[in-house]
Amino acid sequence: MPILPENYETLSAMITPALFMTATGSLIISTSNRMSRIVDRIRQLNVEGDDLSRGAKDVDYLADRLVHVSVQLDRMVRRSDRIRTALTLLYSAMAMFVGTSLTVALVTLLGGALLFIPTTMAIIGVCLMLAACIQLLRETQIALRNNRLEILFHQKLRNMRAAQGATAEEMASAEA
Template identity: 40%
Template sequence: MFESFSNSEILSGMITPAVLISASASLIFSTANRLGRIFDRVNLLKTEVEKLLEGKLAYQEERKLYLTNQLSIQKKRAVLIQRSMAFLYMATSLFVISSLTLAIVLAVSKEYSWIPTVIALLGGVFLFLASSFLLYESRYNLTFIMGQIDIAEFLGEQIHREKPEKEGNHSL
């Protein structure tokens, strides 16, 4: 029954999906962490919006623009991460199916030996798509970070502008 496959072909056919499953699982774990970070950032932004609405923060208009922009970025990031997760789970499923299909094909008939390969290739396509979404999402993360830097610089400039005025008032 197994004469058409060498031991090395069977072994590599079973190991390759396992390695790809492990790679997908690693990406799923890191992507889930990224989603958690987005959640944390949105909660911090929400707290800042609440303080802004209560009038507890200075520079209302500048902060409103900043917060609106930052929340929009986080929303886009969350959608990209969710899509990446869906593709990663699909890739993992396809790699598992590929491994199972190989075992079934070896037991049934060699004429269907192309099926596990096609399924594994399809899993590779989903893994590529997920990676592409993660790459795209990382650009939004950079945009978020640059926004954080911009508001920090703005607030720093305001402190420097106000400081000489306050020092001047004390000397009078």
């Protein structure tokens, strides 16, 4: 059976959204992995906070540590909200690209009528991908701020211990 030019054009047009589907699929996989890391970190912080509040860990500056865990959990909630929104947008984009591919075939069967439908679906899909990428950028900013807060917290603990050590030495030399 010979391939007619219009059939070839239809197949080509149906394959074009596949490139967007591939890109969207890659983003879905990496975003799902990010969500898994966030869930793991939330679980870890919950255990840490529970251990600290029950006195199961013998650590210094307990109140500071509990506040730090609470702040981190709040930030994790914001991160998970951004990731959830991004995944919703990405899955919606994927649906639009699949729909684009299918409607291209339907438009061809209908003799070219309603060509605006696949075009509109493709534009909506691209817009959804853009919105998802913006959400992922916002989540990344929160993640980087979290890293900075972790570093600052540990520096604060180190400084408090150093100050406490200096005070203990001053008291010992004053008694002598």
